[in-house]
Each structure stands twice: as structure tokens, then as C-alpha cells.
Amino acid sequence: MYSYLPCPALVACSLLFLGGCGSPDMSTSQPPVEKKSAQPAAVRTQITLALNWFPEAEHGGYYAAQVRGFFEEENLEVKILPGGPGAPVIQLLTAQRATFAVGNADQVLTGRNEEADVVALMAPLQMSPRCIMVHENSGIQKLEDLQGLTLAISAGRAFALYMQKKLSLKDVRIVGYPGNVTNFLQDPNFAQQGYVFSEPFVAREKGGDPRALMVSELGFNPYTSLLLVNGKTLREQRELVEKVTRASIRGWQSYLEDPGPVNDHIHGLNEEMGRDILDYGAKILQDLCLPEGMAKEELGRMTERRWRELADQLVEIELISAELDAGAAFDATLVGSKGDAP
Numbered sequence: 001m002y003s004y005l006p007c008p009a010l011v012a013c014s015l016l017f018l019g020g021c022g023s024p025d026m027s028t029s030q031p032p033v034e035k036k037s038a039q040p041a042a043v044r045t046q047i048t049l050a051l052n053w054f055p056e057a058e059h060g061g062y063y064a065a066q067v068r069g070f071f072e073e074e075n076l077e078v079k080i081l082p083g084g085p086g087a088p089v090i091q092l093l094t095a096q097r098a099t100f101a102v103g104n105a106d107q108v109l110t111g112r113n114e115e116a117d118v119v120a121l122m123a124p125l126q127m128s129p130r131c132i133m134v135h136e137n138s139g140i141q142k143l144e145d146l147q148g149l150t151l152a153i154s155a156g157r158a159f160a161l162y163m164q165k166k167l168s169l170k171d172v173r174i175v176g177y178p179g180n181v182t183n184f185l186q187d188p189n190f191a192q193q194g195y196v197f198s199e200p201f202v203a204r205e206k207g208g209d210p211r212a213l214m215v216s217e218l219g220f221n222p223y224t225s226l227l228l229v230n231g232k233t234l235r236e237q238r239e240l241v242e243k244v245t246r247a248s249i250r251g252w253q254s255y256l257e258d259p260g261p262v263n264d265h266i267h268g269l270n271e272e273m274g275r276d277i278l279d280y281g282a283k284i285l286q287d288l289c290l291p292e293g294m295a296k297e298e299l300g301r302m303t304e305r306r307w308r309e310l311a312d313q314l315v316e317i318e319l320i321s322a323e324l325d326a327g328a329a330f331d332a333t334l335v336g337s338k339g340d341a342p
Contacts, residue, residue, distance in 0.1 A: 044077040045240060050098035051083040052107075055270045057197060057263070057281025058225050059102060061124050064262045065251025074243035082269070085179075093118050093230045100229050100244055104128075105222035105310055106158040106319075108329050113320040117231035120330040121245045122300030123223035124252045127288040129195040130159050130224075131212040133181075133203065135188050143167060143213050152177045152192035160193070161317040162220045184208060196288075197281035205276075222310050223302060224288075234331065245334045249300050256286055256299075300335040 051059055062080060065071050071078040081098065083089065089101035090111035111118050134140045138149070143163070147170040153160040154177045163169070177193055181203045184190050194200060200210040215221075227248050234241050255262055259282035267273055289299060304327050311326035 044072070044075050046077045046079070047099035047240070047244065048079045048081055049244075050081045050087070050089050050092050050101040052087045052089050052102050052104070052225075053083045054273075055080075055082055055266045056273055057259075057266070057278050057285060058125070058129070058195070060255040060259055060262055060266065060278075060282060060285070061225075061252025062102065062227075062248055063251070063266055064255040064259075065247045067262055067265050068251065068254055070247040070250045070254070071244075074247050076243060076247065078244075089228065090116050090118055093228060096230055096232070099233065100227060102225055103228050104224050105226060105307070105329075106314060108226065108228065109307075109311055109314055109324065109326065110158070110319050112329055113324050118228055119231050119234050119328075120223070120302065121227045121229055121234075121241065122249060122335050123226050123302050124248075124300055125224035125285070125288045126291050126294065126301075128159075128214075128216045128221045128224050129197060129284070129288055130215040130220075131194050131196045131200070132163075132191055132215065133184065133194045133199050133210045133212055134191045135184075136209040136211045137188065138191075138211075140191075140211070140213070143215070143218055146191065147171055149173075149189045149191055150175055150183075150187065152183065152190070154193065158222070158314060158317065158319055159215050159220055161319065162313060163215065163218065165317050166218055181206065181208065184210070197284040198277070201277050201280050220310075220313060221306075223306065227300075242334060245300075249335065252289065252299055253296055255282065256289060256296075298335070302330050302332055302335070304332070 049062060051062075053059075055063065066078055066080060089098070089103045090107055092098040093101050094111075094116045105120065105123070108118055108120050132143060132146070132151070132153075134146075134149075140146060144167060146167060150173045151169070152175050153163070155174070181192070181199055184192055184203055185206055185208050192199065194212070196212045196214065200212045203210040227245060229241055259279065263275055263278035263282065266278055267275055290296065307326040307329055311320065311324060314320045315322045
């Protein structure tokens with residue numbers, strides 16, 4: 001994800017998120033949705049949803065659930081807490097300092113390996129947006145072609161360790177991820193990590209010639225932007241978990257159909273995220289959330305096969321124990337699925 005410098009209010013909100021950061025109301029172009037049994041705010045259940053990054057398109061469905069009243073229809077008052085670099089969402093859930101959070105599947109498994117009782121509820125992004133951005137004129141067509149260049153990636157991250165395990169990376173100098181595309185634009189022999197709907201867009205807007213190589217093509221494809229909860233909350237407040245999951249799924253379905261008003265809202269929260277990049281992100285998310293053959297009604301589904309495959313990969317790069325039960329990392333009963341399809 002591109003490290004935009006957010007507005008001061010957003011930074012302050014990120015640093016003080018335990019105190020809460022409400023999201024303003026906004027009108028939408030959609031007709032009003034019929035309320036199920038909306039109650040006064042005083043009797044709604046108040047919860048927090050901690051993001052793993054500053055507000056971006058990858059969180060669009062959760063903001064749609066807030067903006068379009070889907071949380072409210074479930075008698076919920078949801079405060080969405082912006083994240084940032086190194087946002088400790090797993091730790092927040094474990095300490096019950098956030099009711100729900102957003103994170104990725106590899107984070108769930110590595111967290112559970114450290115005895116964090118965290119469970120995934122639904123997976124909006126079936127396909128990982130993680131990519132390596134190279135220059136089009138480099139001649140590099142696939143990840144296996146990476147050689148003789150500088151590669152900026154976050155050392156120690158699961159995808160980076162997996163790449164180093166599977167690729168020869170001959171004469172590749174690995175440096176830290178800079179958080180922007182400046183070096184990429186200045187050095188034709190420079191490649192870097194990114195999200196496919198973020199860094200490549202920024203680089204091209206600034207006159208660069210990016211080509212995005214998807215890490216998922218190596219077979220490393222963790223579910224992304226998952227809705228997460230503490231296992232204790234899942235066991236003791238099942239009805240609450242069902243409500244949040246149900247509203248979040250509706251939010252994602254709604255966002256994919258009509259992202260415009262929600263993107264306006266996200267832009268208001270993170271002014272450095274312009275409507276152009278947010279709209280581009282929403283377009284790219286269509287295929288990441290609903291890959292070919294997947295019905296809208298199945299959005300968010302997860303399969304044990306995918307989780308066990310990811311666990312095997314994390315064992316291979318020595319991030320988790322082979323004894324870890326991947327099946328306990330998610331609850332498959334909250335989202336309809338079709339067999340064991342990917």
C-alpha cells in the first residue's frame with residue numbers, strides 16, 4: 001500500500017484510536033434503505049472496527065456498511081478506527097481493545113501461532129492484491145525473471161520470505177520498502193512491492209512505466225481485508241458477530257455495485273486519497289473480490305483448503321508450527337459457500 005501522508009486529523013485519530021474516531025454522515029445517490037428495526041442510538045450496541053491501514057478502497061465495503069446504514073439496521077453503532085504502518089490489529093483484538101478488526105489471513109495464522117485467539121469471519125478479497133512493480137521496459141514479464149536489480153520489500157513479511165524461498169533472485173539487492181514510488185521513478189533498475197490498485201496507479205500518474213507482477217501467481221494468495229474477531233467474543237456474543245458479519249457482507253456487495261458515494265466519504269477521511277485512485281481501486285477490486293465464476297451471494301466465503309494451503313506455506317518458511325490447526329482460524333458458517341471451491 002502506498003504511504004500517503006494523511007491529513008492531521010486522520011493521523012491524530014490513528015494515534016488515539018482507542019478514544020474513537022467517528023465517521024461523519026454523508027448522503028448517497030442510492031434511495032433510502034428500508035430499516036428493519038432501527039432503534040435510537042442510545043440503545044444500539046456500540047462496537048469498534050480497527051483497520052490495518054489508513055482508509056482506502058480496500059476498506060470500502062466496511063465504510064459502505066456504515067455510510068449506507070447497514071450497521072444501523074442491525075442496531076449497531078460502529079466506530080471505524082483508522083490504522084497505519086504496523087497497525088497492531090491482532091494485538092488489539094487479543095487484548096479486547098477493539099471489538100473487530102481488519103487484517104490478512106497470514107496475520108491470523110502467525111498470530112494464532114503466538115497463541116492469539118483471533119478468528120476470521122469473512123474474506124472480501126479472495127485474491128491477494130500484493131504485487132511486485134517493475135518497469136515495463138525492463139523486459140521482466142514474470143516474477144521468475146527478477147534478477148540483476150534492486151528490490152524493495154518489507155523484510156520478514158510472509159510474502160517476502162516466500163518469494164525468497166521460491167525465486168532465485170539472482171544478483172538481486174534487497175532493500176527496505178520506502179513507502180513511496182520516488183526511487184522507482186528515478187531508477188529504471190528498481191522494483192518494489194505494492195498493492196495492485198495503489199503503487200502502480202501512483203507511479204503511472206507520475207509519469208512512470210509500471211508493470212504489476214502478482215505474487216499470487218507464485219501460489220501465495222492469502223485472503224485479504226478479512227473481518228476478524230476475538231475468539232472469546234465469537235463464543236460468547238454469537239448474535240453480535242452474526243450481525244456485524246451480515247452488515248459487512250452487504251456493505252461489500254453494495255460497494256462493488258456503486259462505490260462512488262462511499263469513495264467520497266473515504267476521501268473526506270483521508271484527503272490524500274483522491275477520487276481517481278479510489279475509483280480505480282474499486283474497479284480493480286471487482287475481480288479480486290469476485291473472481292471468475294464466483295456469485296455475488298458467495299462474497300466473503302472461505303474454504304478450509306485455502307487455509308490449510310496457506311498454513312503449509314507458512315510452515316515451509318518457518319513462520320508457524322506444523323502443529324497449528326488452520327481449521328480453527330476461521331468460521332465458515334457465517335458465509336454461504338459452494339463446496340470447496342477456491
